[in-house]
Amino acid sequence: GLTAQxxxxxxxxxxxxxxxxxxxxxxxxxxxxxxxxxxxxLIKWFSNFREFYYMQIERFAxxxxxxxxxxxxxxxxxxxSELFHVLNIHYNKSNDFQIxxxxxxxxxxALREFFGxxxxxxxxxTGWKKIIYxxx
DNA sequence: CTATCCCCTG
DNA sequence: CAGGGGATAG
Numbered sequence: 259g260l261t262a263q264x265x266x267x268x269x270x271x272x273x274x275x276x277x278x279x280x281x282x283x284x285x286x287x288x289x290x291x292x293x294x295x296x297x298x299x300l301i302k303w304f305s306n307f308r309e310f311y312y313m314q315i316e317r318f319a320x321x322x323x324x325x326x327x328x329x330x331x332x333x334x335x336x337x338x339s340e341l342f343h344v345l346n347i348h349y350n351k352s353n354d355f356q357i358x359x360x361x362x363x364x365x366x367x368a369l370r371e372f373f374g375x376x377x378x379x380x381x382x383x384t385g386w387k388k389i390i391y392x393x394x
Numbered sequence: 395c396t397a398t399c400c401c402c403t404g
Numbered sequence: 405c406a407g408g409g410g411a412t413a414g
Binding site for chain 1: 400401
Binding site: 265299302303 | 405
């Protein structure tokens, strides 16, 4: 079965891939004997990771709109960002890992994507989030 | 019918 | 996070 160590490892893996395929998971967790159960559990973990991830990004995007941010390019997620802090606590609690720069770039892209749609009030159409998920 | 994803709950 | 429903792709 999967242990707490595997969960921790999964969270760090999330910094590199938001949508890992089964093949990637199996190669990354070579010490795990995969079964239908463990596989779906890992898939579920990443699904939950994404939900928290996008939920936080959406929250900050809405705050930016309320704060009257004009230029989309003014939105940048760096290591000093509040958004980064929230995500780091969630996926890297012990803070013993250096989050890859690529993750910051991806998150910045996602934040701008959410911002653009929310600002134009296009967030009423059903499935508007899926458009963003495809970008990332 | 199986695998995945999203969405909502607890 | 885990469960479960609804939707979708192969």
